[in-house]
Amino acid sequence: MEHKIKRIILLGPQGAGKTTQAERIEQFLDINILLAGGVLRQEIKSKSEFGLKIAEIVNSGGLIPDQWMIDLMVQNLNKEEYKNGFILDGFPRSVTQAKYLDEKTKIKIDKVFNIEISDEEAVERLSNRRVCPNGHIFHLLYKLPKKEGLCDTCNLALEQRADDTPETVLKRLKIYRNETSKLLDYYHQQKKLVVFNGSESIELVSDDILNYLKAHVR
């Protein structure tokens, strides 16, 4: 049984649960996640020349210029580990980035999953989000770590992302609604968009997504 959908883009407001659902899809389809924000945060942490250039933009919730982002992500997508498929989380985030993928590369997208939640819910979820330095995600109300303040996997101290403060979250949501949501029309026109209700529990949303994938096999 071979799955038809192997090159997936995840869209949805910040806090919709994209990264959590990406991990479930990754296990189910045995393909790898490419997390745009993760690649950027890694660059910032390593204090590379690029990392120093982008730190302020990322920490204040702005968008990295399209061409920088495109170069970085296309370079990553061409790696061997993404040859059999991928889940793209956080890229593309503008129509310019999406068009570049379609028109200037051989990278073909099968489906775009939009996990939708309201702005109120996004703010509530992100202000309670805590992450470990390796990117494992917890929530002070819905996904508590076993030991208070420590990652279940790494045992490292949990922290709040620099861009998860209320003002920055509102700025990121505004950018999402103004900019990134244009991608919804773009992929709808290509008949690739599938919408999931992200306000349900993590389990219910992943059931919906995995059921959709199970229905699309050769």
Ligand code: AMP
């Ligand atoms: P995320 O972890 O996906 O919320 O991304 C964190 C931050 O990284 C964003 O607020 C942007 O500053 C930057 N970023 C991530 N992906 C992109 C992208 N595709 N285009 C521009 N900036 C991005």
